[in-house]
Amino acid sequence: MTEPVIEVRGLNKHFNIGGGFFSKPNDVVRAVDNISFDVMRGESFGIVGESGSGKTTLGRCMMQIIKPSSGSVKFHGTDLVGADQKTLRQIWQAIRMVFQDPQSSLNPRLRVIDLIGQSISKAEGLKGAALADRVSELLTKVGLRPEFLHRYPNAFSGGQRQRLGIARALATNPEVIIADEAVSALDVSIQAQTLNLLKDLQEQYALTYIFVAHDLAVVEHFCDRIAVMYLGQIVELSTTTDLFQNPKHPYTRALLEAVPIPDPRARKPRRLKGEAIPIVASKGCRFSPRCPHATDMCRETVPTTRKIDGADVLCHYAGDI
Amino acid sequence: MTLTDTSPVSDNSKDTNLVPELLGPWSLIWRKFKRHRLAYFSLWFVGFIYLMALFGEFLTTQDINETNRRAPFAPPMSVQLFTNDESGTSQFLLHARGLKLELNEEERRRTFVEDPDKIIPLGFFVEGYDYKLLGLIPLNTHLFGAKNPRDRVYFFGADRLGRDIYSRIVMGTRVSMSIGLVGVALSMVIGISLGGISGYYGGWIDNIIQRLIEFIRSIPTIPLWMGLAAAIPLGWPPLRTYFVVTVIVSMIGWTSLAREVRGKFLSLRKEDFVTAARLDGLTDWEVIRRHMVPSFSSHIIASLTLAVPLMILAETSLSFLGIGLQPPTVSWGTLLKEAQNIRTIIQAPWLLIAPGTMIVMAVLALNFLGDGLRDAADPNAH
Numbered sequence: 001m002t003e004p005v006i007e008v009r010g011l012n013k014h015f016n017i018g019g020g021f022f023s024k025p026n027d028v029v030r031a032v033d034n035i036s037f038d039v040m041r042g043e044s045f046g047i048v049g050e051s052g053s054g055k056t057t058l059g060r061c062m063m064q065i066i067k068p069s070s071g072s073v074k075f076h077g078t079d080l081v082g083a084d085q086k087t088l089r090q091i092w093q094a095i096r097m098v099f100q101d102p103q104s105s106l107n108p109r110l111r112v113i114d115l116i117g118q119s120i121s122k123a124e125g126l127k128g129a130a131l132a133d134r135v136s137e138l139l140t141k142v143g144l145r146p147e148f149l150h151r152y153p154n155a156f157s158g159g160q161r162q163r164l165g166i167a168r169a170l171a172t173n174p175e176v177i178i179a180d181e182a183v184s185a186l187d188v189s190i191q192a193q194t195l196n197l198l199k200d201l202q203e204q205y206a207l208t209y210i211f212v213a214h215d216l217a218v219v220e221h222f223c224d225r226i227a228v229m230y231l232g233q234i235v236e237l238s239t240t241t242d243l244f245q246n247p248k249h250p251y252t253r254a255l256l257e258a259v260p261i262p263d264p265r266a267r268k269p270r271r272l273k274g275e276a277i278p279i280v281a282s283k284g285c286r287f288s289p290r291c292p293h294a295t296d297m298c299r300e301t302v303p304t305t306r307k308i309d310g311a312d313v314l315c316h317y318a319g320d321i
Numbered sequence: 322m323t324l325t326d327t328s329p330v331s332d333n334s335k336d337t338n339l340v341p342e343l344l345g346p347w348s349l350i351w352r353k354f355k356r357h358r359l360a361y362f363s364l365w366f367v368g369f370i371y372l373m374a375l376f377g378e379f380l381t382t383q384d385i386n387e388t389n390r391r392a393p394f395a396p397p398m399s400v401q402l403f404t405n406d407e408s409g410t411s412q413f414l415l416h417a418r419g420l421k422l423e424l425n426e427e428e429r430r431r432t433f434v435e436d437p438d439k440i441i442p443l444g445f446f447v448e449g450y451d452y453k454l455l456g457l458i459p460l461n462t463h464l465f466g467a468k469n470p471r472d473r474v475y476f477f478g479a480d481r482l483g484r485d486i487y488s489r490i491v492m493g494t495r496v497s498m499s500i501g502l503v504g505v506a507l508s509m510v511i512g513i514s515l516g517g518i519s520g521y522y523g524g525w526i527d528n529i530i531q532r533l534i535e536f537i538r539s540i541p542t543i544p545l546w547m548g549l550a551a552a553i554p555l556g557w558p559p560l561r562t563y564f565v566v567t568v569i570v571s572m573i574g575w576t577s578l579a580r581e582v583r584g585k586f587l588s589l590r591k592e593d594f595v596t597a598a599r600l601d602g603l604t605d606w607e608v609i610r611r612h613m614v615p616s617f618s619s620h621i622i623a624s625l626t627l628a629v630p631l632m633i634l635a636e637t638s639l640s641f642l643g644i645g646l647q648p649p650t651v652s653w654g655t656l657l658k659e660a661q662n663i664r665t666i667i668q669a670p671w672l673l674i675a676p677g678t679m680i681v682m683a684v685l686a687l688n689f690l691g692d693g694l695r696d697a698a699d700p701n702a703h
Contacts (some may be wrong), residue, residue: 064598089602097600105593109615119601168597235502 004038005176005208006062011035012052013061013232027228031057032068033232036236039176044202044209046223046240048216048255054232056100059180059212063097066090075176084167098168100181102161105178106153112139112164113149119171136165143197157191166197170205183218195222216259220244228252231286236318248308248318250291285316287313294319325629350619361404370683374495378452381488382466382474385651387450387485389473394669395420396433397478404440407504417441417474418466444468453461478671480659486675489651493676496652497633498683500567504632505625507571512578513621518577521609522588525581542573543638550644559650570623570635574628583623585617590628619698627691630684637680 013032014140031054039045042074043169049055061068064080075091081093099105106115116138117131126134136146155162162182169177179198183191201207213219216239219226220240227237228251234250247253254272274290285291288298298317308319355361370593373380389395392515396418405411419439424608425432448470449463467474477486485628519530589595590613633653639645641661648655653676660666660673 063600065600085604092600092602097597099593099597101593105597107594107598107612110611118603122602130393168564172602289654 003078005041006039006210007072007074008038008062009036009072009074011058011061011073012069013066014055014069018058019071027186030054030232034063035071035233035234037227037237039208039210039227039236042202042208043174043224044208044211044222045252046219046226047212047218047229048214048226049212050214050255052231054212055212055231056180056228057232058229059097059178059210062210063092063095063178089122091118093172094174095176095178096172098162098165098169098177098179098182099183102153102158102165103185105165106161106168108153111150112211113153116164116168116171117155119168123172134171134217134279135167138170140199141170142167158186159193162186162189162190162194162198166194168200170201173205174207176208176210178212180212183212184215191218198222216255228255233286233314234305234312235287235314242309242311246309248313249287249308249315250321251267285314287315293317324496328387330408341489347619350697353694355658357693357696359689360696363689363693366682366686370494370498370686373491374498376454377492377495378469379454379460379462380464380491381485382449382463383485383488384450385484385492387484387487389479390475391422392420392475392483393481394433394478395475395479396666397671398441398475398478399435400443414440414555414606417442417443417476418538420475439512441472441474442468443474457601477675478669480669480672481665486656486671490653490676490679493651493653493656494679495655496646496650497636498659499564500570500636500652501629501632501687502572504567504571504636505628507567508628509621509625510569512575513582515575516579516582517586517609521590521605523587531581531583534579537573537576542663544641545573546570546635546639547642547644555647559647562646563650568633570639573635574632578621578624578628582617582621584685585620586613589613589616599684619693623691625697626687629688629691633680633684633687681692 011032012030015031017027017029033054035058037045043240047055047058057066060066061082062073064073064083070080071081075095078087078091080088080091113132113135116135117126120126120134121131121175132149136149137145144160144163144167145269148156150231153164156164162185165182180271182198183194184195196276198209199222202209209223211219211223216230223240225237226243226299227234228243228249230237230251236247236252238248243252244256260271270292284299284301285294287305288294291298295317301316305314306318307313313319335520343686351589398420400415402415403411404411404414417440419436419441419488421436421439422431423434426429443465444691445469446462447466447468448461449461449466450470451461454460454646473485475485475487477490479485480489515530519527546569549572550566553565595608595612598608603611636645636652637654637657643655643658646652646655648658657673657680658672658677660676666673
């Protein structure tokens with residue numbers, strides 16, 4: 001758990017809003033704004049945030065599906081940013097992705113064997129019976145029956161489809177799996193099953209997970225470390241226990257308080273006011289318009305990430321409030 | 322599988338026999354298409370028309386270039402099943418009633434009237450003029466016609482030179498229907514490649530191609546065609562003229578197809594399954610071929626089917642205006658051209674009605690077919 005597998009340094013992705021053929025863009029959305037973190041071998045690294053916080057964009061920038069504006073993503077020292085297609089294809093075998101919606105990530109026109117097998121036949125050149133054997137083996141690994149080989153994805157339930165997605169990710173014996181909201185499309189009991197499956201696979205194959213989610217309850221039980229994102233920035237990064245027991249950033253606190261407690265007599269949480277507006281002024285802390293503790297300094301000066309009790313926090317007053 | 326089940330391997334073994342044979346996407350489309358009665362019927366009809374184009378000579382009753390001085394503007398003959406012989410008893414005999422010229426006192430000119438004494442017996446697989454079936458097999462058998470090769474029947478009447486309209490329509494099918502196919506094939510090649518490039522790569526290439534399409538579409542069609550057609554030298558052989566006309570017709574046709582392909586590419590490019598395929602290590606070309614094209618090919622087939630009637634109509638309009646195919650070539654358009662002036666239409670309305678009906682039926686059938694295919698190919702339609 002000490003050696004970093006992936007090192008992200010100063011990653012940026014800016015989208016231009018408006019503007020056309022001849023005119024300049026009106027605004028810039030900083031979907032991923034100067035993000036740096038390490039992912040250690042064998043850990044489950046969670047990325048949480050509300051919708052629009054840039055967590056999915058971050059995952060896709062790491063895979064180079066979306067080309068980042070600047071920064072670097074290093075996998076065992078090889079930079080993915082600016083790498084050529086050949087190198088990327090090599091790395092894509094080692095870093096795999098599980099998508100949020102298995103319905104849309106599995107081409108409805110291909111059979112299971114083709115869907116899961118195409119990466120194997122690309123990577124190892126397997127064909128025919130050997131390929132079928134490998135795919136049935138993978139299906140068994142994720143708890144599906146090997147006879148499903150020649151079915152189309154529409155013959156499966158939501159949970160089974162996500163298992164197919166996982167089998168597809170496992171096909172090239174990866175080191176890292178980026179799971180982009182992998183369980184949020186499933187209902188709660190299937191979520192639990194899928195998470196258990198991912199845990200089992202992690203133990204068996206020493207996988208490293210980068211787990212993008214919006215559901216705190218899911219990451220709490222699944223991840224070792226968690227990065228909380230707000231409007232493209234990591235506002236707090238710390239171990240799961242620390243984050244849940246001693247949240248330092250006011251946004252993390254607000255998030256944790258918003259988790260519904262199944263007790264009608266429980267105290268109503270303080271609600272955050274306003275909403276996350278992606279186009280922000282360059283001045284001050286991005287959370288300051290909604291922060292209950294914001295001062296003039298927050299509105300004027302951009303905070304820098306500070307280390308407080310082992311956690312990285314992006315707040316002027318973290319630790320004091 | 323129960324909800325709390327954590328080891329589904331052992332659990333869902335019981336439903337093996339309950340799972341019906343699963344259909345692939347194409348068989349699902351076919352099943353849906355068959356339920357669309359009108360389209361299904363149109364498929365047969367269109368198939369029939371293309372067979373007619375293929376085996377044209379076999380279906381004709383007369384040589385299309387043979388003139389008859391005695392039958393200019395002869396009206397359609399009536400086909401009857403029974404004859405009365407001398408004794409007055411009715412007898413079964415498939416025949417057509419011959420025509421004779423009579424002076425019409427009122428109109429002060431000679432008109433055709435039915436001649437009850439002139440009976441032309443009709444039959445199937447009769448002997449007629451010599452031809453080569455599919456351009457290969459020499460034959461003189463025709464599906465039906467007058468039993469005596471020297472008799473002439475005019476099912477749909479005759480034109481000003483006494484040529485049989487029916488036979489000419491049958492032979493015109495070949496040119497008119499194939500111009501639709503060839504034209505669409507040509508637009509397909511241009512449309513899919515330019516639309517595909519536009520949609521897959523986007524950016525400035527997309528911009529240039531889209532502006533080009535807008536430019537082409539902003540030119541009024543008829544003057545453009547006329548300009549292009551005027552460039553065809555009159556001395557060219559019919560085959561070359563035919564080819565050039567096809568190219569001209571597809572000059573416009575590709576634009577709408579290119580737009581559709583581009584739209585499909587744009588929407589598919591962002592689909593998760595395309596991203597997933599790229600992450601599986603597939604090259605751009607493999608992603609396009611294995612994942613993108615199959616998911617819109619049914620849609621493209623439907624659009625192509627809908628483009629065929631437009632091509633046919635375009636050829637017809639061009640030929641009607643006299644700037645498309647020239648008279649020795651027989652197409653539905655050149656046949657309609659015969660019915661260009663009012664006097665002819667009053668005197669011999671069949672010159673307009675017969676080819677006109679044929680065009681309308683062919684175009685309608687192709688449209689219904691295309692609609693049916695489009696509905697069947699759309700997974701969201703019910």
